[in-house]
Amino acid sequence: MRLHAPDTTPERIGFLLLPRFAMVAFFSAVEPLRIANRISGETLFDWATISQDGGPVTASNGMTLDADYAMAAAPNVPSLAVCASFAPEAGIDDALLDWLRARAAANCVVGGVDTGCFALAAAGLLDDQTVTLHWESLPEFRARFPRVDAVESIFEVTPDSFSCAGGSAAIDMSLDLIRRRHGDRLVKRVREQLIHDPGRRPASRQRDRGRPDDPNLQKALDLMEANLEAPLAIGELAARLNLSWRSLERLFVRHLGSSPQRVYLDRRLSHAQRLLRDTRHSVMDIALACGFASASSFTRAFRRRHGLTPSAWRQLP
Template identity: 70%
Template sequence: MRLQPQVPEPESIGFLLLPRFAMVAFFSAIEPLRIANRISGRTLFHWDVISRDGGPVTASNGMPLAATWSLQDAPETPSLAVCASFAPEQALDGELLEWLRSRARAGCVLGGMDTGCFALAAAGLLDDQTVTLHWESLPEFRARFPGIEAVESLYEVSAEGFSCAGGSSAIDMSLDLIARRHGNELAALVREQLVHDQGRLPASRQRHVARPIGDADPMLDRAIALMETHLEAPLGIQALADELGLSWRRLERLFERHLGQTPRHFYLERRLAHAHQLLIDTRHSVMDIALASGFASASSFTRAFRRRYGLTPSQLRQR
């Protein structure tokens, strides 16, 4: 994934698997490389799978995946992707962070998949870079690392590093690598084998609100984007309407027509979903998560959370 015009064949890429990594992102990254090798009739790409101790790593879906190297004996590679998903920071310690720093000092270009950038940021390796990660984890990442520019794109690639949001965005990032190294024609043939849409641009949005096929409204997208950027300090519905240049009544009709619910209810659902993710992925206190989700007190947050999920925030963490 390094941006250099000439690379040896095969080009080696390391994949460091953290506990509960996203298996779909990992396979989405390596399958295009495998197919490129098959179509070309040459080994254009080689990958090394690394875990802390060289043993299997259990993915977020509960399936173990064998690694081929430990941190101590892993070969140096031109690039290395940190593969993570839920609660990435729970896997980090001084040994792993120093190992990442040593790779960077050796000239390895480092990247993150899904939430892998948490590890790189904790190691101090993302200065002056623009990164992306899964949209659910973007608010927490921005709060933890305010000095790093984190955007909601599919993937980011530069001479300094790379990152993708996970899921199928890893396919797009690997196709981009294939095109840069071996031309658009090979990348197109690989995409065809994957039955993948025409190449999506890196800056494409990660997600679209679920609604009936063919039912789209740019104004609704703008309204939801405003909500997403004001989870900690929620806008009132009238203030939201004013920002959009709409009447309160028209905004209500917009949400009812496309989503079958009021903007107030939709906004609350978004805030609670954000809180749910923070409860799973972080060790922040219930009060801190309440404030980060726009609630003035832990008690009001707990009541709303129980109504939505049928259990309290503390009970969720005990499961």
């Protein structure tokens, strides 16, 4: 998936499968390559699956997949995709980080699928680069790794890295690879086999959230999403949009039937809910990541919304 083609055919890609990786994203990345091989009548792409210890890896859907290699025995490949999903930091340890750094030092282009960029960023391999990952994890990623430019796009490809948002976005990224290597004609035939809509572009947003017609409202919502950890005062939010406080209030009530304060709080609590479900962070750390000054203020707001404390909600089956 590197930008510049390697010197050999087939082009080999490694897929490092971390615990609870997204099976749908992995298969979505591989299937276009398989179809390209079949249509062309030759092996244009080859791939290998890698796990930390060489054993099978359990995906987020509970299914297991055998790995071809352990990290220590994996062959050199021009491109390596780190595949993760829920709890992306669960499998990260010093051995993994050292191995990723060694691969990058050996001119392997490393990238992330779904939330795989957490491991790459922890290894210090993404500083000052533009990446994407699943929209649910963007706020936490941005807070953890402020030196990485994390955007909500379908996929990103640079000379030094690649990344996609997971799910069907991996199809788009693999189709882009096929197009760059072997042209539009082949990618069109692969897309037809996948019955895939050609309308999405790399910079397309991951979610169709029914973007409001009013551009000021959309800008306000985008500012809220980008400032969950350190919430903006409503007056500052209005000032950034060149609106008065009252105009901003009327805008939200007219389109969303709620005040900007309530919408902002709901978004922070929704992010907290995802962190409680998908990470092992303490309630205090989650409170701070969602813009609450203390665990007690977070607990009160969370209980008003869900009827349970964050700790009790986390214990639900």
